[in-house]
Amino acid sequence: MGIFGQDWASYQSANPDTTGLSFAFIKVTEGLTYTNPGWAGQRNAARNAGLVVGYYHYPDMRNSAQTEADHFLSVAQPAAGELLCLDWEGYDTANSGVSHPDQLAYKEAFLRHLKTSAPHQPVGMYCNADYWNNVDTTGYFQDFLWIATEGRPAGQPGVNANWLFHQYSSGGGVDQDFCHLGSTAELRSWAQSFGSAAPPWPGYDFQLQANEMHDGNIRTWQQQMHDRGWQITVDGWYGPASASICRQFQQDSTNHGWPLTVDGIVGQATWRATWERPVS
Template sequence: MGVYGQDWASYQSATPDTTGLSFAFIKVSQGLTYTNPEWTAQRDHARAAGLVVGYYHYPEMANSWQQEADRFLSLAQPQAGELVCLDWEGYDTANEGVSHADQLGYKQNWLRYVKGRLPHNPVGLYCNTDYWNNVDTTGYVQDFLWIATSGRPAGQPGISANWLFHQYSDSGDMDQDYCNLGSTDALRSWALGFAPPAQPAPPTGPAWPGEDLSLRQPLLHDANVRTWQQRIHDRGWPITVDGWYGPQSKSVCEQFQQDSSAHGWPLTVDGIVGQQTWNATWQRPVS
């Protein structure tokens, strides 16, 4: 059992009824000049309804695929867990003069390029069975196939290829779609699976004690020195954890400051554990 959705363009209102829906694909652009005037309102409406959102571009394949892709990407800017798709069909006057070989080349290049620009979002292909069976020769869809077979039951597109979405009806004033995943959460989890893993927040560590740790006479000896030495030792620096800020501590501090600056965390190299060096000891990623 799958879930249901719709695809929206300017023919639909800015706020279609989302009852019973899990996802919506929204037309953003066509060719090099057209933008769906409703797309941002439709996007906000779909997000507010908790739908998984996808965006698609309709090509005019006599144009540069890269220019069209760049324009689409400048508009869509999907969030993590949102999908993008090429609506690959060419029955209109803008495409009917483009050879099938060039249409295929457009599809291949557009998908690869957009995936390179959006490595952490699902990128897929929409087409009908005519294009799938008679124009495509590669089976390349990038991350997912959205197949259109008007008049066939939902979830039964009648093709052997792996598909994720099925547009099973384009009658009336709304295209109806089906996803073969079992729930909205399953679809959302699949889409989010392309995002990079969340990076753990850097440890904040204890607050700076309010005094510089430095080489002095008599030598500084206290719990703050020991705390800093323990942390720097845990980071892999060879240092004796004894609470005394002697020549060894100053030398290690200078080395840590130099290394931090070399790794994009600039510190003054002075051998003094001031507030910036203290905080970096805990917050800078271990290199």
């Protein structure tokens, strides 16, 4: 039981093969000066394939953790239900001169500040078994732990920790990952549970009827659809034009891995998707 994903950086394709994948983590930034030139294309490929998307930052731990977290968040700009992650390792030239206690302090400060700045996103940490066992002393990883132990079977990272993701291989030039949850839908539901971007569900469906429905909640939905780029009149009336746009949105969502019943009715699932589904 479990699902599979990959993590991508600039040396992967800007349009990776997503066959058989449920999730993808994408490197966005490193330090304060580097941005993966292909990250936006990789994000779009993952979203269009219906994957759960995560973004990660590689640190320069000589810098302020708070400043780097702010920079990462300003570039990534995650949609609802997308994950944020610190790639906590320091074997490179920039970080090798930073003491382990200072690396630990950086990790703690980065994760806490990022969570404060993005309270409705899952925030977590990637590290290998060496860092988990020998540099970490607190066990703090915020919302999820992504552990790397290459060469071990998927789902057997060999650490005593409550991990969610396991990077188990870099075969074929692509890092391969495993999540112990049972399905893409379960992982997506977990990620979305950190906070809904949608206003409260009004408690009733918008649908065509002999006497057209008309109220402020319908107008709120129409305005959000308009803001997403749909050519819809924002007048508070739920007539044939609004129902047609709703049906098109439901079909488009389903085509992009966000399955909705295609019925032209704004029920609770369609209401939430209007705000939470990433704009493709």
